[in-house]
Amino acid sequence: MNKSELIDAMAADAGVSKGQAKAALESFLNNVSGTLKKGGRVSLVGFGSWSVSSRAARDGRNPQTGKAIKIAAKKVVKFKGGAELDAAVNKK
Structure with a gap:
């Protein structure tokens, strides 16, 4: 959708x-x-909640060349589904 x-x-x-x-x-x-x-959190009871967490800087590799690269730190959005959403998705 x-x-x-x-x-x-x-x-x-x-x-x-x-x-x-x-x-x-x-x-x-x-x-x-x-x-x-x-930096807040949004919770919808039964549906789920969104939050922000920090991802630390890390070393990575370019998949084409294999060369080492630096991946910058950043904030990422996380979603955790609630019990009712989980039940609806897994309902047979």
């Missing part, structure tokens, strides 16, 4: 226009991104 398909599904489920669904989705994404950018 891509973004426009998600907007269509949200509009149909909620009985709102596609424009309203798009605005709601954009607001959700902006708020999650903003919270993570500040």
Whole structure:
């Protein structure tokens, strides 16, 4: 499912226009991104939680040449699915 398909599904489920669904989705994404950018955590009980962690600088190898390279430190976003999401995905 891509973004426009998600907007269509949200509009149909909620009985709102596609424009309203798009605005709601954009607001959700902006708020999650903003919270993570500040180093916060976003938790939706049953669905899952997003958090930010730091990845240390490390040495790596260029797969084409085998030459050693330095990989810079950076922050990465992590998502951990909640129990209800896990149950829904694994339901037979």
